[in-house]
Amino acid sequence: MIRTVATTPYTDQKPGTSGLRKKATVFQQPNYAENFVQAVFDVVEDKAGATLVIGGDGRFLNREVIQVAIRMAAANGFGRVVVGRGGILSTPAASHMIRKRGAIGGLILSASHNPGGPTEDFGIKYNIANGGPAPEKVTNGILARTLDIDRWLTVDADDIDLDADGVVEVGGMPVEVVDPVGDYAALMETLFDFDAIRAARLTMAFDAMSAVTGPYATEILEGRLGFAKGTVRNGTPLPDFGGHHPDPNLVHAHELYETMMAADAPDFGAASDGDGDRNLIIGRHRFVTPSDSLAMLAANAHLAKGYTGGLKGIARSMPTSAAADRVAEALGIPAFETPTGWKFFGNLLDAGMATICGEESAGTGSDHVREKDGLWAVLLWLNILAVRGESVDAIARDHWAKYGRNYYARHDYEGVESDKADALMAALRGSLATLPGTRFGDLVVEAADDFAYTDPTDGSVSRNQGVRVLFEGGSRVVFRLSGTGTSGATLRVYLERYEPAGGDLDRETGDMLADIVAAADAIAGIVEHTGRTAPDVVT
Structure with missing residues (x-):
């Protein structure tokens, strides 16, 4: 028996580059995970009788949300769910499973490299039939649905044993628990x-x-x-x-x-x-x-x-x-x-x-x-x-x-107040026209732009993808706000110096990038805008 549960929208369920990521406590709010999963299911076309793959990285809430999603999949007309034993499926293994099983898609429960636990991060991502992350037209549809959702569907059924391989039925829908590693x-x-x-x-x-x-x-x-x-x-x-x-x-x-x-x-x-x-x-x-x-x-x-x-x-x-x-x-x-x-x-x-x-x-x-x-x-x-x-x-x-060698590092300024990070990027974009020809020490700006991409496969255009400052000789600095965090903003500064073959190829990266680090702060006003005098993480 399908049961309809009345709900009201949450306004913070916009999927990022890798799905919806929030603190676990946010996902534990009444109907929060259910709303998002139902929004995904409402957007998925031709789901009747289709196979859905579900798995995650084992972090806190993984098992609980999988059980919820299985019951909701049964209520929404999917024909079969394939789930990794223990609720485990690595993201690449889930992609392979979707492709091998001819599934319509899959729910991957993860916040990737973010920490996990009762006070840390959780996430839900939907991958499409090719095994890859949902494109923007799908995630935009999911966001739109989260903003007007008024119900979610489930069936009344017990939790399944995620640790036992085999097939069980939930609401008349076969659920297959499989070895997550073998394929x-x-x-x-x-x-x-x-x-x-x-x-x-x-x-x-x-x-x-x-x-x-x-x-x-x-x-x-x-x-x-x-x-x-x-x-x-x-x-x-x-x-x-x-x-x-x-x-x-x-x-x-x-x-x-x-x-x-x-x-x-x-x-x-x-x-x-x-x-x-x-x-x-x-x-x-x-x-x-x-x-x-x-x-x-x-x-x-x-x-x-x-x-x-x-x-x-x-x-x-x-x-x-x-x-x-x-x-x-x-x-x-x-x-x-x-x-x-x-x-x-x-x-x-x-x-x-x-x-x-x-x-x-x-x-x-x-x-x-x-x-x-x-x-x-x-x-x-x-x-x-x-x-x-x-x-x-x-x-x-x-x-x-x-x-030749591309000396390279990324400086992350984590948890920057969003308004300050936005102001920094806005000022950067406003300076693009005047940057070419400007000298910063021995570096001369050759070009500067706000990166836009035209997809050669479908002609779609993605704008405002990060500010690039290109120096003469092949070096550069890139500024971008990350979409993978759960609080505040992370300013990522990418620093690159090209040293041609026959040049200085075995120096310490920090020494080779010192002038570009100085130029990056002068160009973007990192200290001025954020108050940070050093990055939180250097990789």
């Missing part, structure tokens, strides 16, 4: 040479950050590739991620960094985030920035069996360094610069225009799914190391000697 691991074996990786006898440290990739990494790295027991650290997903911030950067994965900088460091180190779509790559005594990792993976992808035919194109988000562009030029393939958000890559992947994509925020992936994929990047690195028989450091040095 994804099998896909990885089609892309990478597991025999070659095993034969290389590499040593490794992987930090799963008490998040969703623990079961995946344990099965693939220790189970199928033969790495030693204990290679996977913090491998059990916890509702609060062990009290840590599950963001794979040098601040939050500092213990891994210390391991990799030690005299007895293993060959390779890596980490992944809350929902498994981001990665951190560190070789023995060599950290590789996400921007450089994208470029190096693209330059060497042909060494893995899934990419022996070459790449169709490389795509990067606008704030990501131009290192990958130089690889694309050398390979004679297109390079695409898109707004931040994987949905833009999804269009290129669906159209067969790109094969490998990446973001400076530690996300890389390929056309095997429609999300960024942390373990995929780790496995491709392992495949490259095994075939080349060289260290991460040697591969990085060889890459820079051929293409």
Whole structure:
């Protein structure tokens, strides 16, 4: 029996670049999660009899919201729900599951790299039939529905046992609880040479950050590739991620960094985030920035069996360094610069225009799914190391000697009052016309703009995607407000200096970027607008 529950709208349910993210206490308000899920279901067309995938990263509220969503799916006419055992599905595994099962879409319950727990963050994202994040026309429809919603639908049924594989019925709808790892691991074996990786006898440290990739990494790295027991650290997903911030950067994965900088460091180190779509790559005594990792993976992808035919194109988000562009030029393939958000890559992947994509925020992936994929990047690195028989450091040095080096960092000013952040960006946009030709120390502004993107697949235009200030010689600074936080605003400042091949390729990044940091403050008035004299996080 379908039950209709009267409700009133909440006005703060606008989906961001990766769904709706709020504090868990916000989602615990009466009807809050239900309103948003119902808005999604009201917007989804042709759902009658269709398959829906549901899973999440195991954070606080994951299991409870899954049970609610299952009952609501039954009431809204879906034909089947596929859910990961324990409520677990990494974001890339969910993307693969949607595609493999021919599902109409999926609910991914995660706030990605944001902390979890009773007072921390929760999120709900809807992915469409291609396995990728919902495009703006869908998220705009969801927002519109949240503002006039007056009821949500459910069925009266008991919670299902999420820890037992098999099929049960809820309101007459089959609900299939499945192994969350097996299908994804099998896909990885089609892309990478597991025999070659095993034969290389590499040593490794992987930090799963008490998040969703623990079961995946344990099965693939220790189970199928033969790495030693204990290679996977913090491998059990916890509702609060062990009290840590599950963001794979040098601040939050500092213990891994210390391991990799030690005299007895293993060959390779890596980490992944809350929902498994981001990665951190560190070789023995060599950290590789996400921007450089994208470029190096693209330059060497042909060494893995899934990419022996070459790449169709490389795509990067606008704030990501131009290192990958130089690889694309050398390979004679297109390079695409898109707004931040994987949905833009999804269009290129669906159209067969790109094969490998990446973001400076530690996300890389390929056309095997429609999300960024942390373990995929780790496995491709392992495949490259095994075939080349060289260290991460040697591969990085060889890459820079051929293409030059894009020294790169991101400075995050977190929790800035929204009005102050908006004022800073407004002043920046107002200065764009007068910036070209201006000198800041030895730097001369060549061009400045507010990045806009015309999607080559459908002609849609996305404006106001971040302010770019380009200096003569290939260096630049980018200013952008992030859409992934849950309170205040995060001002992200992206700093890049290009040093050509034959130049100064082995200096400390901070030293090489010092003049660009000074120029960034002079251009944007960061101290003046925010009162901040230093970033909260440097990556």
